Amino acid sequence: MTKLSVNINKIATLRNSRGGDVPNVVQVAKDAQKFGAEGITVHPRPDERHIRYRDVLDLRPVVKTEFNIEGNPVEKFIDLVLKVKPEQVTLVPDAEDAITSNAGWDTLKHRDFLQEVIAEFKRNNIRTSIFVDPDPKMVEAATNTGTDRIELYTEEYARQYSKGNKAGIRPYVECAEVANKLGLGINAGHDLSLENIEYFKKNIPGLLEVSIGHALIAEALYQGLEYVINQYLSLLRD
Template sequence: MVRLSVNVNKIATLRNARGGNVPDLLKVVRDIESFGAEGITIHPRPDQRHIRYQDARDLKKIVRTELNIEGNPTPEFLDLVLEVLPDQVTLVPDAPDAITSNAGWDTITHRVFLKEVITRCQEAGIRTSIFIDPDPQMIRGALETGTDRVELYTEAYAREYSENPQDAVNKYSEAARTAHEIGLGLNAGHDLSLENIEYFKEHVPQLQEVSIGHALICESLYLGLENVINMYKYKLR
């Protein structure tokens, strides 16, 4: 079964909109785990517009499944990660002003930098993953950084799925085979939803973990959080 890690950035966005503590991020995370999610993902950004750095510290104390922290490995981000010591860190090359992640790493151009960051995290006992486009060349480049896993950036799949699911997933299937052949673990995330997740999982059998936030929270407005988490778990079996 593919593990479901729920990204709770949108919960923090809603909390921050009124300046108080409603909804209570920590309570929601406890509930998400009790509903069956196998992990919690957060993506703190420099402006802390949703997840705050203190949230990462607080979540470390209560998360009982796996805590995954995503982000651009700036000095401040790395300091936070090495302080909190999450189960996994996912390195994402997003600009400080990015609304959301919009590209994977060029693992060849940035190999030396990524290797240094990954080594520091692994020495602290943190599993590492690199956010990456479904390009076999970039995946082979990821192997040279020493990373444990890659996370396939699935926005293109989600965008093309409604027109032609097979064409949309083909490059991801090929990328997954490449990762599996060279011994890299495989995660995926970005714009995956109840509509497209089952097809993706069926055609990417090497998949270990998906990180889903925006769609899951939006779907929960209509269907309820507990129900939606269990719908994802059913589709990921």
């Protein structure tokens, strides 16, 4: 079964829009795990427009499944990850002003930088994953960074699937085959939803984990958080 990690950034966005502490991100993390989620993902950004650095510290004691912290490895982010020691850190090359993640790493160009950062995390027994576009060259070069896993950036797959073009999954299948051959673990995320997750899971060999936030929270507004989490779990089972 592919693991489901629930990204709770959107819960923090809603909280921050009003001030105060409603909805409470710590309680939502507890509830998501109670409902079956096998991980909690957060993506703190330097401007703290959704998840705050304080939230990450508050979440550490209550995440009993897998804690995955995503972000651009600037100094402040690295210090936070080393302090919290999550089970997994996912490195994403997003600009400070990016609305959401919109590209993977150039693992050739940034090899030396990634090697240095990843080595530090691995010295602290933190599993590493790096966000990559569905490009076999980038997947192959990722092995030279020392990362444990890659996370396939799935926005283009979701866009093609919504148009009825199931052939849009082909680059992802090719990348997964390369990763499996090289011994890299495979995660995936971005715009995955109840509409497209089952087809993606069935066609990506060795898919270990998906991180889903925006679609899952939007779906939960209509159908309820517990129900939606269990729908994902059902679709991800072998």
